[in-house]
Amino acid sequence: MGAIHAANLRRHPDVTSLVIADVDRQRAQEVARRLDASAADSVDEAFTSGTEGVVIASNTATHAELIRQAARAGLPAFCEKPVAADLSEATRTVQEVQAAGATLQIGLMRRFDAGFLAGRARVRAGQLGRLHTIRSVGADPDPPPATYLSSSGGIFWDALIHDFDLLRWITGREVAEVYACGSDAGPPIFAELGELDTAMALLTMDDRTLAATTATRCNGAGYDVRMELCGDADTIAIGLDRHTPLTSVEPDAPSPPSDPVPGFLERFASAFEAEIDAFLQVARGDLENPCDGREAVEALRVAEACWRSQRERRPVPMTEIAGF
Ligand SMILES: NC(=O)c1ccc[n+]([C@@H]2O[C@H](COP(=O)([O-])OP(=O)(O)OC[C@H]3O[C@@H](n4cnc5c(N)ncnc54)[C@H](O)[C@@H]3O)[C@@H](O)[C@H]2O)c1
Incomplete structure (x- = not known):
């Protein structure tokens, strides 16, 4: 992810100098060479020497410390999702950022996808009527x-986190209760690691809209991110087009896609670009933060509830999950 963000920063007209840092210095040097940027000798060095903003895309376990380091240095930070490897660490980190008056934007990039933006606009304009599903x-x-x-x-924390964020962001409502289940029946590596390859969560929003979110790491047909929003006046689909890896067996249906989307980098290329452009504006104080740490922690709370629900095989009300 770091190389993608770096390439988008390199292309941006407002970025005059780009420094790449990685604990794996060779990796930093390779990316820097490719992008005609410079490579820092150490990660610490990237936080000094005239840096005006930091984009963090290291492994999840390192996010919280790097976010704190940016806040201590007084630098606005963009960090890939999730904020931290566990909920209490994520909450503490965001509280510290807030107390320091620092800027933190989290990379929940689906908020910048044209389809999700259009869907949200229709919901918020009341065009679907009362949303039920x-x-x-x-x-x-x-x-x-x-x-x-x-x-x-895990799959709730790493993958379904996007869906949990979108549910709140699109509807403007909070999740009230979740019931989740998961399976590790796919490739043996999942059971060996104690991970799930497929999961599903049923969520009840606080206005009693019902949501069913599904995720899998084993979709042979291709990369598929979609959402259907159903109201009593209209139903819309996001992410359903001629590239969607979905084949209808009905005789009059369109033919299967010949060029399904290969992965998230292609599907969300414009969204990745847009979130970085937004961060540069946020860092300058020209734009309200479109996805701050608190928003990201709210999505993590839902992921935590789903994990608990799946493990304990019971519905979990959000009141059980600690918040701010
Ligand atoms: N928004 C999305 O859809 C999306 C998609 C993929 C990954 N991600 C997130 O991006 C992050 C990175 O994922 P990835 O697939 O690029 O991982 P990756 O393993 O390919 O790259 C991580 C890099 O971080 C470096 N690193 C580790 N610790 C570091 C530290 N303390 N300081 C600096 N560099 C350090 C590693 O050497 C490695 O080069 C994850 O947190 C993941 O959740 C988000």
């Missing part, structure tokens, strides 16, 4: 590497 799909064609899986925080 939301269905969302998040499907990766292949599992990530084992090293990523073992440090990702």
Whole structure:
């Protein structure tokens, strides 16, 4: 992810100098060479020498400390989701950022996708009437590497987090209760690591809208991120077009996609660009933060409730999950 953000920063007309840092110095040097940027000798060095903002895209377990380091240095920070590897660490980190008056934007990039923006606008304008049902799909064609899986925080924390964020962001409502289940029946690596390859969560919003969110790491047909928003006046689909890896067996249906979206980098390329452009404006004080740490922690609270629900096989009210 770091290389993607770096490439978007490099192309941005407002960025005059770009420094790449990684604990793996060789990796930083490779990316810097490719982008005609410079590589820092150490991660600490990237926080000094005239830096005006920091984009953090390291492994999840390192986010909280790097966010704190940016806040201590008085630098606005953008950090990839999730804020931290566990909820109490995420909450503490965001509280510290707030207390320091620092700027933190979290990379929940689906908020910048044209389809999700259009869907949200219709919901907020009342065009669907009373929203009664939301269905969302998040499907990766292949599992990530084992090293990523073992440090990702699991499917609710790492993948469904996007859906939980979107539910709140689109509807403007809070999640009241969740019931989640999961399966590790896919490739053996999931059971070996104690991870789930497929999961599902039923959520009741505080206005009694019902949402069903699904995620899998094993979708042979391709990368598929979709949402259906159903109201008593209209129903709309986000992410359903000629690239969606979905085949209808009905005789009059369009033919299956010949060029399904290969992965999240292609599906959300414009959204990744837009969130970085927004961060530069936020850092300058020209734009209200479109996804601050508190928002990101709210989505993590839902992920935590789902994990508890799946583990304990029971509905979990959000009142059980500690907040700010
Ligand atoms: N928004 C999205 O849809 C999305 C998609 C993929 C990954 N991510 C997030 O991006 C993050 C990185 O994922 P990735 O797939 O790029 O991982 P990756 O393992 O490919 O890259 C992480 C890099 O961070 C470096 N690193 C580790 N500790 C560091 C530290 N303390 N300081 C500086 N660099 C350090 C590693 O050497 C490595 O080069 C994860 O937190 C993940 O959740 C978000």
